[in-house]
Amino acid sequence: MRLFIRKLLQKVGYDIVKYHPKYKMGDFDTQNLEGEFKWLKEFDFKTILDIGANEGQFADKMHAVFPSATIYSFEPIPETFSILQKNFEKIPQIKPVNLAIGDVPGEIEFNKNESTASSSFLEMTSQHTDNFYFAVETVPIKVKVESLENAMKDKSIVFPLLIKIDVQGFEEKVIKGGMEVIKKADLVFCEVSFVELYKGQSLFEKTFQTFKDLGFVYVGSIEQLRSPGTNHILQADAIFIKSK
Numbered sequence: 001m002r003l004f005i006r007k008l009l010q011k012v013g014y015d016i017v018k019y020h021p022k023y024k025m026g027d028f029d030t031q032n033l034e035g036e037f038k039w040l041k042e043f044d045f046k047t048i049l050d051i052g053a054n055e056g057q058f059a060d061k062m063h064a065v066f067p068s069a070t071i072y073s074f075e076p077i078p079e080t081f082s083i084l085q086k087n088f089e090k091i092p093q094i095k096p097v098n099l100a101i102g103d104v105p106g107e108i109e110f111n112k113n114e115s116t117a118s119s120s121f122l123e124m125t126s127q128h129t130d131n132f133y134f135a136v137e138t139v140p141i142k143v144k145v146e147s148l149e150n151a152m153k154d155k156s157i158v159f160p161l162l163i164k165i166d167v168q169g170f171e172e173k174v175i176k177g178g179m180e181v182i183k184k185a186d187l188v189f190c191e192v193s194f195v196e197l198y199k200g201q202s203l204f205e206k207t208f209q210t211f212k213d214l215g216f217v218y219v220g221s222i223e224q225l226r227s228p229g230t231n232h233i234l235q236a237d238a239i240f241i242k243s244k
Helices: 002-011 030-036 038-043 057-065 078-087 126-131 171-176 204-213
Strands: 047-051 070-074 094-097 100-102 106-113 138-147 161-165 187-193 216-226 233-242
Touching: 030 057, 047 057, 057 070, 078 094, 100 106, 100 171, 161 171, 171 187, 171 204, 187 204, 187 216, 204 216, 204 233
Parallel strands: 047 070, 047 161, 070 094, 100 138, 161 187
Antiparallel strands: 106 138, 187 233, 216 233
C-alpha cells in the first residue's frame, strides 16, 4: 500500500522518503556493545575484513572491541566510500578500500539504491520493495570488482582472522572468489536471507551448506531484519565458526 501511495505521489511531483541520518562515529552504547560482543574477545582478532562496509558501522564497533586489530573495509560506491574514509581518517588501523568483492575481476554494473545499504549487483524483488518503501529507487553505476583472494594479495593478514560479509544477495559470489582466504578465518559473520529479496540470490540453506563444506559450524545470529508489515524474519547476520 505504501509503495502504491508513493507511486501516485511521484506522478504529481512528490515523494515519500525515510530520513536516514549519516552514521556518526561511536554511535552505539558502549555498555551494550561490551555485552553484545563480550564472547568475541576470546578470539583476540588481529585482522578483520569488512566486506560491504557502507559508512563503517561494523568497523567502528569492531575497532572499539579490538582497538589494535587491522580492519580492511571494502566499499564500492564512491560517495559512500568518501564518507567511510572521512569517518576513519584519524584511525590508521582502519583501512578503507574502494572496491567491490566478487568472484571475478572487472568492472560491473551495480544498482546504487537510494538507501545505500540496500545497494546490490542484483535486482530487487517485490519482497524487498513491498517491505522497504524507502529503499526502492536505484540508479546503475559502474564499480570495480575483484576477488577476495586477489584483493588481499598485497595486504598483510595477521591471525586470528574475522571476516564479515554483507553484500545484499551477492554472498555466494564473494565466497566463491575468496575460499582460500575464508578457510583461514576463525569466524565469519555473513548476512543470510530466508526469502528472496534480490533476484537469483542464495538463501540460508545454500549459504549454510557452503560454509559447512568449508569447515565452519553455524552457531546462531547476532541481528535479524524483520518485515515492517508482518514481522516475519527476512534476513539475519549468521555466525559461522571454524571447526577445530
